[in-house]
Amino acid sequence: EVQxxxxxxxxxxxxxxxxxxxxxxxxxxxxxxxxxxxxxPGKGLEWVASITNTGxxxxxxxxxxxxxxxxxxxxxxxxxxxxxxxxSEDTATYYCTRARGGLYLPHYFDYWGQGVMVTVSS
Amino acid sequence: xxxxxxxxxxLSASLEEIVTITCQPSQGxxxxxxxxxxxxxxxxxxxxxxxxxLADGVPSRFSGSRSGTQYSLKINRLQVExxxxxxxxxxxxxxxFGGGTKLELK
Numbered sequence: 001e002v003q004x005x006x007x008x009x010x011x012x013x014x015x016x017x018x019x020x021x022x023x024x025x026x027x028x029x030x031x032x033x034x035x036x037x038x039x040x041p042g043k044g045l046e047w048v049a050s051i052t053n054t055g056x057x058x059x060x061x062x063x064x065x066x067x068x069x070x071x072x073x074x075x076x077x078x079x080x081x082x083x084x085x086x087x088s089e090d091t092a093t094y095y096c097t098r099a100r101g102g103l104y105l106p107h108y109f110d111y112w113g114q115g116v117m118v119t120v121s122s
Numbered sequence: 123x124x125x126x127x128x129x130x131x132x133l134s135a136s137l138e139e140i141v142t143i144t145c146q147p148s149q150g151x152x153x154x155x156x157x158x159x160x161x162x163x164x165x166x167x168x169x170x171x172x173x174x175x176l177a178d179g180v181p182s183r184f185s186g187s188r189s190g191t192q193y194s195l196k197i198n199r200l201q202v203e204x205x206x207x208x209x210x211x212x213x214x215x216x217x218x219f220g221g222g223t224k225l226e227l228k
Contacts, residue, residue: 035217037166045158045166045209047217061216095165101154101172107213108156108171115165 002026004113022096029077033099038092128220145210
């Protein structure tokens with residue numbers, strides 16, 4: 001059974017840092033791209049970061065580029081999201097997802113974790 | 123970046139009714155469109171990928187279609203457990219979700 005379990009969320013002050021983790025099980029982790037998706041309270045879904053199966057390439061939207069860093073440790077089947085210079089607009093539930101499909105870029109997310117809440121507030 | 127127009131934003135329907143939700147990308151995306159269901163307080167779940175392929179374990183009353191540049195999610199014979207928020211997702215150079223459709227029972 002595929003499982004994705006996020007951790008590391010919490011309350012953090014604006015301008016500070018936080019690192020999220022996602023432990024994967026039930027599949028061969030190093031065969032898949034992985035992605036972080038977030039959802040602000042009462043809002044829709046927003047793509048945050050993606051990483052190739054080897055970790056050799058990463059992708060970000062402009063809203064987090066230069067502040068967030070996605071990484072992975074394939075030996076530990078663990079995905080990370082380092083979030084620096086946090087802003088109030090980064091307040092959201094962050095989901096770890098497995099990416100599938102596509103010749104060059106995955107085009108859907110077939111498994112999602114339960115999510116971890118990040119609150120940025122003074 | 124490609125924008126996704128999802129409609130309607132909210133929808134109220136009766137049990138056993140047929141429900142259709144649409145997404146319109148601002149540019150062509152081929153069949154790189156997927157649909158997700160999010161029940162209250164839960165993580166989103168994949169329903170449809172590649173515009174028309176049903177994800178594993180998803181009831182056959184859900185279906186996806188494409189007509190030109192318009193993509194649709196259809197629910198045949200709406201059930202109580204189908205209430206929630208539905209999102210479409212496209213990938214061109216980046217991943218973009220539609221704004222969501224909140225589906226309630228009438």
